[in-house]
Amino acid sequence: MDYVIPAWFEIGSFVVLTLILIADLLLVVRRPHVPSPKESGLWVAFYVTLALIFAGLMFTIVGPDAGGEFVAGWLTEYSLSIDNLFVFVLIMAQFSVPKKMQQEVLMVGIILALLFRGVFILLGATLIENFSWIFYIFGAFLLITAAQQALSGREDDEERESKLIGFLRKRISITDEFHGMKIRTRVHGKTSFTPLLIVFIAIGTTDLIFALDSIPAIFGITQSPFIVFTANVFALMGLRQLYFLLGHLVDKLEYLKYGIAFILAFIGVKLVLHALHENEVPFINGGEPLAVPEIDTWTSLIVIVLAMAVSVAASLLKLRRENRYIPSLTGPSDDDEPAVVEATAESEATVRGARDAREG
Known part of the structure; x- marks a missing residue:
């Protein structure tokens, strides 16, 4: 240096x-x-x-x-x-x-x-x-x-995260849902982690x-x-x-x-x-x-x-x-995503149909 x-x-x-x-x-x-x-x-x-x-x-x-x-x-x-x-x-x-x-x-x-x-x-x-x-x-x-x-593979990351979830859930009480940015909350009078x-x-x-x-x-x-x-x-x-x-x-x-x-x-x-x-x-x-x-x-x-x-x-x-x-x-918003997926699927189906017709 x-x-x-x-x-x-x-x-x-x-x-x-x-x-x-x-x-x-x-x-x-x-x-x-x-x-x-x-x-x-x-x-x-x-x-x-x-x-x-x-x-x-x-x-x-x-x-x-x-x-x-x-x-x-x-x-x-x-x-x-x-x-x-x-x-x-x-x-x-x-x-x-x-x-x-x-x-x-x-x-x-x-x-x-x-x-x-x-x-x-x-x-x-x-x-x-x-x-x-x-x-x-x-x-x-x-x-x-x-x-x-x-x-x-990225599957390794998913497997590690799954093991982490299983390990923690066996040892501490964790709610099924989020409660905003709270780490701990009370549900039915019992204190649990989120x-x-x-x-x-x-x-x-x-x-x-x-x-x-x-x-x-x-x-x-x-x-x-x-x-x-x-x-x-x-x-x-x-x-x-x-x-x-x-x-x-x-x-x-x-x-x-x-x-x-x-x-x-x-x-x-x-x-x-x-x-x-x-x-x-x-x-x-x-x-x-x-x-x-x-x-x-x-x-x-x-x-x-x-x-x-x-x-x-x-x-x-x-x-x-x-x-x-x-x-x-500049992708779609959350509301647009299903429409995009549906449109894409329909487009692919149309292409496959046309190809099958030509081959037939």
Whole structure:
């Protein structure tokens, strides 16, 4: 790391980001509603623009290396956040969380994610500063995670959530219905927990798992705790709006998990190469560094962008090739969805009928 981030810039950034997060939280509390696709899209564009402005400030004030590391780290965390988003979609669907509550539930999930990642960032920075060999462990961990990401099915997530529900329901009294944002309530004179408790536990567990994946990944791009944290904050800001914008589409991006797996594997290899380049482990080359190539930030940035672009494009092309319904980003409202499904079914039936008639 050949640059120095001014203290005033770090403090100012933390103050501004804190104010933005508080404003976002107050907006959810005071005006709980299901945002329209247009509203969600505008908010996502706003947060992406904020991240790009911050990147521009990093380029101008700190230097191109710091700016490049932030952009690469932000894109990496953003891609992992999209994967996190799928699990949020799964949790909301499986526990039948009412739509009017989903904004508040998602905000809790994002706050938990920030807390978990903050703890792991501090821990990771301390380990890196004192133990250079930790890069070997980070690299191996990311390579294993990449393999699991590529080979595991989404059915595994559903199975884990089902086991969690069964485990909790056997041990504590849980109502069948939600009671607003209450975690505990009284029903027929008996105090019971609501399904919201299970939802928060599921989301918190998911956040913890993704923090374990994402922090080693971004430390493979930059060793600056400030860049690591700000990249995570900007990746998580707007995730709530992205949920309402892409929630109906994210589970249809079949090849997205392979793109994310490739990114994790690539950063894992980069970490191992860096560890070999800085080697101090006695049983590897007698504790002397090895003359191995290192992957620079700009190469990482190009690889990350291409991996995400190719995986998303391939997923959309497969949907189109199979003539499957691709929801629009300005998609239908809840009231329109049955009509869309019905119209799509009728259209497919008409096509099949015409084809059968020709073949007959």
